[in-house]
Amino acid sequence: MGVEICVEGLTKSFGHQVIWQDVSLTLPAGEVSVMLGPSGTGKSVFLKTLVGLLKPERGSITIQGRDITRLREHDLYEVRKLFGVLFQDGALFGSMNLYDNIAFPLREHTRKSESEIRRIVLEKMDMVGLIGAEGKLPGEISGGMRKRAGLARALVLDPEIILFDEPDSGLDPVRVAYLNQLIVDLNAQIDATFLIVTHDIASARQVPDNIGLLFRRELVMFGPREELLTSDEPVVRQFLNGRMQGPIGMAEEKDAAQVEQELAALGDGDRTQSPGSQAMTPRLLPGPGIPRPPRWEAIARREAELRHRKVVADA
Ligand SMILES: Nc1ncnc2c1ncn2[C@@H]1O[C@H](COP(=O)(O)OP(=O)(O)OP(=O)(O)O)[C@@H](O)[C@H]1O
Numbered sequence: 001m002g003v004e005i006c007v008e009g010l011t012k013s014f015g016h017q018v019i020w021q022d023v024s025l026t027l028p029a030g031e032v033s034v035m036l037g038p039s040g041t042g043k044s045v046f047l048k049t050l051v052g053l054l055k056p057e058r059g060s061i062t063i064q065g066r067d068i069t070r071l072r073e074h075d076l077y078e079v080r081k082l083f084g085v086l087f088q089d090g091a092l093f094g095s096m097n098l099y100d101n102i103a104f105p106l107r108e109h110t111r112k113s114e115s116e117i118r119r120i121v122l123e124k125m126d127m128v129g130l131i132g133a134e135g136k137l138p139g140e141i142s143g144g145m146r147k148r149a150g151l152a153r154a155l156v157l158d159p160e161i162i163l164f165d166e167p168d169s170g171l172d173p174v175r176v177a178y179l180n181q182l183i184v185d186l187n188a189q190i191d192a193t194f195l196i197v198t199h200d201i202a203s204a205r206q207v208p209d210n211i212g213l214l215f216r217r218e219l220v221m222f223g224p225r226e227e228l229l230t231s232d233e234p235v236v237r238q239f240l241n242g243r244m245q246g247p248i249g250m251a252e253e254k255d256a257a258q259v260e261q262e263l264a265a266l267g268d269g270d271r272t273q274s275p276g277s278q279a280m281t282p283r284l285l286p287g288p289g290i291p292r293p294p295r296w297e298a299i300a301r302r303e304a305e306l307r308h309r310k311v312v313a314d315a
């Protein structure tokens with residue numbers, strides 16, 4: 001269960017503006033990956049390109065042996081059924097109540113009976129805590145509720161690939177904690193391949209198997225959680241620690257001299273702390289009664305090995 005997505009040499013521009021170039025990564029089947037990056041670096045554009053809503057200029061996206069950047073609209077329609085997507089703005093239909101919004105993909109893509117649809121819709125609404133709000137219009141509810149309605153809608157088709165664009169923005173900290181647990185539990189239960197865009201560093205640290213970072217039109221890094229969390233790469237460290245000092249500035253670009261100055265001013269306190277000895281944020285585990293998927297053993301081994309290599313390298 002879950003399918004691998006292999007991205008190679010992907011480049012996306014709008015007119016003369018290159019958004020990102022030569023992006024290569026593999027989203028391993030059944031694993032959770034998080035994409036980070038400053039605002040405007042093209043994270044949402046990346047998700048839209050993965051589902052085939054935007055066409056890249058170069059590169060390939062291979063899913064189940066097919067390069068989806070080369071598919072015709074009809075075949076793309078079939079591939080899209082593999083995806084459950086929560087867009088950044090929720091993308092609910094304003095004139096439909098929550099029930100109909102969430103039922104929409106089932107009515108559009110399946111021949112299920114209304115009673116079967118009802119069972120699925122209510123199950124997903126229950127899962128995201130929206131029972132009782134079936135009749136509400138998107139305009140009548142809070143931003144956080146709209147987010148959760150979008151989540152429920154993304155899940156109704158039992159997708160193999162789940163793309164969430166900032167599922168946690170607009171949620172209070174308690175809801176974010178519940179959402180993270182929901183993602184971990186879901187992943188353990190359905191084993192879909194997840195890619196989540198978030199600005200929430202705490203979530204990025206404890207939820208995914210892999211982390212990627214987009215910055216200055218490049219994928220700076222993509223790899224196992226452990227590798228990014230202990231990385232010495234200045235951009236990665238600045239981002240994962242949420243600091244002002246470092247290569248990332250307010251307007252996204254800083255000149256090299258300023259970066260040098262700031263890093264020097266930070267002193268060595270930050271840099272000398274050996275990454276291997278840093279306390280690793282523990283992974284969020286599936287809730288009680290939810291068995292851990294077999295692949296977790298492999299990931300735990302991979303993390304342990306990385307930790308070992310770091311310690312040896314730093315000794
Ligand atoms: N359809 C489009 N046509 C032209 N330019 C676009 C289009 N969609 C996005 N862009 C541009 O691509 C760039 C990246 O946008 P994107 O929304 O992917 O950023 P982001 O990383 O998701 O930012 P945020 O964290 O604020 O959501 C922006 O400069 C945006 O103006």
Ligand SMILES: [Mg+2]
Nearest residue numbers: 043044088165
């Ligand atoms: Mg975005």
